[in-house]
Amino acid sequence: MTRAFATFEVSRRRFIKSLGAGILITVAAPALAQESQPRRQRPQNNRPVDISARIHIAADGTVTVMTGKVECGQGARAEITQAAAEELALSPDKVQLIMGDTQLCPDDGGTFGSQTTPRTLPSIRYGCAAARELLLAAACAKWNIDDPAGLELRDGRIRDPISRREVTYADLVGDDSAKLFQGAIPKGVNVTPVKDWQVMGNPVMRPNARDLVTGAHEFPSDIVRDKMLYGVILRPPSYGARLKSLDLDVAGETKGVTAVRDGDFVGVVAATSFAARKALGALAKTAKWTEPSGISVTELYDHLRTTARGIPDNPYAGENAGAAHALKAEYHVAYIQHAPLEPRAAVAEWAGEKLTVWTGSQNPWAVRNDLSRALNLSNDSVRVIIPDFGGGFGGKHSGEAAIEAARLARSVNKPVKVRWSREEEFTWAYFRPAGVILAEAALGANAALSSWYFVNINSGPAALDTPYSVKNKRVQTVGADPVLKPGSYRGLAATANHFARESFMDELAHAAGKDPLDFRLGNLKDERLIAVLKAATDKFGWSAERAKRPNRGIGLACGTEKGSYVAACAEISVDTNAGTITVQKVTQAFECGKIVNPINLMSQVQGAIVMGLGPALREQIRFEKGVITNGSFADYEPPRFGDLPELDIHLLDRPDLPSAGAGETPIVAIAPAIANALFNATGQRVREMPIRLT
Amino acid sequence: MDKSISFTVNGKAHQVTTDSQRPLLDVLREDLHLHGTRFGCGEGDCGACSVLLGGKRIFSCQTDIADVEGKEITTIEGLAQNGKLHAVQEAFLAEGAYQCAYCVSGMIIAAVALLNENPHLTEEQIRTGMDKNLCRCCNYGKFVKAISRAAGGGVQ
Numbered sequence: 121m122t123r124a125f126a127t128f129e130v131s132r133r134r135f136i137k138s139l140g141a142g143i144l145i146t147v148a149a150p151a152l153a154q155e156s157q158p159r160r161q162r163p164q165n166n167r168p169v170d171i172s173a174r175i176h177i178a179a180d181g182t183v184t185v186m187t188g189k190v191e192c193g194q195g196a197r198a199e200i201t202q203a204a205a206e207e208l209a210l211s212p213d214k215v216q217l218i219m220g221d222t223q224l225c226p227d228d229g230g231t232f233g234s235q236t237t238p239r240t241l242p243s244i245r246y247g248c249a250a251a252r253e254l255l256l257a258a259a260c261a262k263w264n265i266d267d268p269a270g271l272e273l274r275d276g277r278i279r280d281p282i283s284r285r286e287v288t289y290a291d292l293v294g295d296d297s298a299k300l301f302q303g304a305i306p307k308g309v310n311v312t313p314v315k316d317w318q319v320m321g322n323p324v325m326r327p328n329a330r331d332l333v334t335g336a337h338e339f340p341s342d343i344v345r346d347k348m349l350y351g352v353i354l355r356p357p358s359y360g361a362r363l364k365s366l367d368l369d370v371a372g373e374t375k376g377v378t379a380v381r382d383g384d385f386v387g388v389v390a391a392t393s394f395a396a397r398k399a400l401g402a403l404a405k406t407a408k409w410t411e412p413s414g415i416s417v418t419e420l421y422d423h424l425r426t427t428a429r430g431i432p433d434n435p436y437a438g439e440n441a442g443a444a445h446a447l448k449a450e451y452h453v454a455y456i457q458h459a460p461l462e463p464r465a466a467v468a469e470w471a472g473e474k475l476t477v478w479t480g481s482q483n484p485w486a487v488r489n490d491l492s493r494a495l496n497l498s499n500d501s502v503r504v505i506i507p508d509f510g511g512g513f514g515g516k517h518s519g520e521a522a523i524e525a526a527r528l529a530r531s532v533n534k535p536v537k538v539r540w541s542r543e544e545e546f547t548w549a550y551f552r553p554a555g556v557i558l559a560e561a562a563l564g565a566n567a568a569l570s571s572w573y574f575v576n577i578n579s580g581p582a583a584l585d586t587p588y589s590v591k592n593k594r595v596q597t598v599g600a601d602p603v604l605k606p607g608s609y610r611g612l613a614a615t616a617n618h619f620a621r622e623s624f625m626d627e628l629a630h631a632a633g634k635d636p637l638d639f640r641l642g643n644l645k646d647e648r649l650i651a652v653l654k655a656a657t658d659k660f661g662w663s664a665e666r667a668k669r670p671n672r673g674i675g676l677a678c679g680t681e682k683g684s685y686v687a688a689c690a691e692i693s694v695d696t697n698a699g700t701i702t703v704q705k706v707t708q709a710f711e712c713g714k715i716v717n718p719i720n721l722m723s724q725v726q727g728a729i730v731m732g733l734g735p736a737l738r739e740q741i742r743f744e745k746g747v748i749t750n751g752s753f754a755d756y757e758p759p760r761f762g763d764l765p766e767l768d769i770h771l772l773d774r775p776d777l778p779s780a781g782a783g784e785t786p787i788v789a790i791a792p793a794i795a796n797a798l799f800n801a802t803g804q805r806v807r808e809m810p811i812r813l814t
Numbered sequence: 815m816d817k818s819i820s821f822t823v824n825g826k827a828h829q830v831t832t833d834s835q836r837p838l839l840d841v842l843r844e845d846l847h848l849h850g851t852r853f854g855c856g857e858g859d860c861g862a863c864s865v866l867l868g869g870k871r872i873f874s875c876q877t878d879i880a881d882v883e884g885k886e887i888t889t890i891e892g893l894a895q896n897g898k899l900h901a902v903q904e905a906f907l908a909e910g911a912y913q914c915a916y917c918v919s920g921m922i923i924a925a926v927a928l929l930n931e932n933p934h935l936t937e938e939q940i941r942t943g944m945d946k947n948l949c950r951c952c953n954y955g956k957f958v959k960a961i962s963r964a965a966g967g968g969v970q
Binding site: 395 | 832833835836837840843844845847848849850851852853854855856857859860862889890891893894899903906907910912913914915916917918919922940941942944945947948949950951952953954955956957958
């Protein structure tokens with residue numbers, strides 16, 4: 121796979137000329153590949169982390185905990201703070217949490233794949249529990265006690281109830297907590313069991329919530345450094361277009377503007393972002409580009425099918441021919457954009473050969489490595505700091521703006537901020553891949569699945585396998601030539617695969633003359649999935665609601681991914697004259713093991729359902745010959761207040777099960793539930809997302 | 815063309831000499847360092863840049879700086895008085911009405927403007943009145959509850 125960024129050969133950069141009015145123009149090769157593929161997820165870093173790398177206690181008693189995870193709205197800051205507070209017997213407001221700083225924090229892997237809850241929370245808990253044990257041991261040594269069992273911990277103090285002696289954590293660690301906390305987490309450290317949780321399991325608010333409602337929080341695009349300038353980047357008019365010529369002098373007509381060229385990388389830096397944009401506008405008019413060809417959105421699904429590499433035959437085709445009910449269907453899923461409200465942004469600052477970058481990314485160490493490669497530096501020379509940022513949804517695994525800001529900052533010898541425009545974010549960020557999904561199945565006695573064939577072309581493997589019981593099955597992903605730069609998304613391909621599978625299950629139920637709920641229950645053995653399905657349908661009143669009413673329909677869907685379980689019932693109304701589908705009500709049950717923070721979980725589930733309405737009903741990237749034609753909120757039409765249905769959400773708490781992540785899976789059921797409701801309302805089966813009346 | 819422009823932000827008088835076509839949003843963020851007002855689209859489609867002018871919401875990304883000459887602007891930073899948060903801010907905190915929170919300044923400003931017009935909003939009026947503000951985390955359910963709480967509607 122191609123790397124996201126070609127090497128930036130610093131040694132080959134050469135200073136060309138310096139014009140009047142502070143114009144500095146540099147030219148260098150080679151070109152930067154603007155539309156190559158983003159990096160796929162790398163595995164989590166499992167190196168053991170020293171206790172002192174995880175926790176620090178200052179002389180004034182301040183407890184600081186460090187994690188490489190980042191906060192982009194999913195609530196990790198609250199949950200990790202809870203985990204630390206729990207094991208250290210502190211109130212959460214006594215824990216400072218530093219996140220996503222490659223210099224200060226241990227690398228906990230990127231923030232994706234719903235891994236913070238199942239992987240990082242245990243790391244934090246064991247690290248803090250180990251620190252607690254060391255503090256207890258230090259107190260025992262101080263008081264000449266053999267066994268810490270009788271000692272009490274509260275509010276940063278250890279107390280011996282027999283002698284009534286007390287000592288603070290700060291006094292125990294002395295002037296350097298790293299001395300006490302040295303070494304890896306020993307085996308045999310015990311974390312607090314669920315039944316004894318005081319802080320975890322409770323609705324703890326985000327520690328920096330006040331700064332979020334006063335505007336005081338600094339997002340990456342809010343960072344300001346001394347003498348900082350603003351940079352903007354010249355983008356090609358279409359994918360694949362190469363710069364043939366450019367009149368850099370034009371940018372210099374504005375005072376205080378610096379234009380930088382390095383192959384196809386062209387940027388403008390100025391004292392205000394307005395001046396930079398204005399100069400870039402003038403520069404862009406002089407640019408001559410090659411004109412590549414490309415397909416249009418109407419040709420997309422044919423393109424994916426014809427470029428698919430090795431669609432397998434259905435090995436059960438012969439048996440299916442004799443089955444009581446056998447069905448075949450093809451589903452389509454569009455390219456969509458994450459469109460986080462904060463576009464990509466970064467501030468880069470050089471101090472000699474040391475680089476510091478503030479940016480919004482779900483993958484701080486990968487961004488650091490990209491920067492060091494792109495700028496020919498050692499990893500140790502680059503520090504990446506990730507302030508809590510404005511939305512990711514799987515769309516910010518990369519660090520494009522960070523590299524752009526660093527290159528411009530090096531050229532002008534001052535800190536530079538780059539913040540993408542909305543159009544840039546729609547065009548130059550990576551996309552959730554489009555897909556074609558081929559499904560075939562047959563039913564035997566009692567409408568039991570007898571064979572299952574499910575092939576996803578181009579959109580990915582997440583939740584590809586069916587949770588339904590069927591012995592004869594073939595599930596596979598097949599590659600094709602992507603049209604747009606593919607990348608991750610909330611739930612990755614689980615949205616696409618659930619849309620196809622749960623729509624197809626509904627088609628099979630209809631073919632067998634079965635109620636969709638009964639049909640699913642008859643083919644399920646997974647108790648957790650059965651539990652959410654029953655919970656959602658009970659609360660919704662599935663059986664009673666099945667009664668037909670004009671222009672109204674109900675549908676359900678369920679699924680599992682990343683260790684959590686979801687079922688949704690949707691009620692829709694249809695206006696065939698206006699061509700609109702309105703989701704009136706969604707009842708969703710969700711289960712992710714033991715709940716760590718119910719208020720945060722509720723936000724995730726509510727948000728996922730409403731976000732899921734977008735790709736279900738409207739969101740679709742349209743393109744024509746390498747140009748995105750709906751790259752604005754007005755044209756792309758993400759969900760708004762007016763789309764908010766009545767939400768009835770049921771969180772099933774399972775203290776007997778480990779906690780799983782919940783940022784992704786609650787989004788997967790809503791689209792197929794709507795498609796199934798549309799069939800219920802009109803008899804029309806739409807096998808394409810977004811779902812539209814035809 | 816650079817021009818000298820005088821205006822008031824959160825009760826404080828400012829004078830800037832700058833390109834008269836610069837968006838108010840840029841001047842607030844880059845010149846006055848009031849970063850709580852945020853860029854979301856630059857096209858008036860998302861409301862992240864909302865500020866109050868005479869108690870009404872405007873999109874600061876769509877407002878040339880020259881057009882606020884002599885005017886009084888209130889930004890998110892100006893809502894709290896003497897360290898006491900505005901009722902809408904308190905309601906957002908109480909409901910946990912934030913996810914990534916990048917939209918929240920604009921949401922709160924828009925809600926304040928809406929409540930200025932009608933202090934007793936119904937949920938339906940909140941949905942209609944807030945529809946120009948976008949939240950990509952799609953936290954609309956919690957925003958409706960928070961604004962309803964601020965409107966005295968209370969919460970179950």
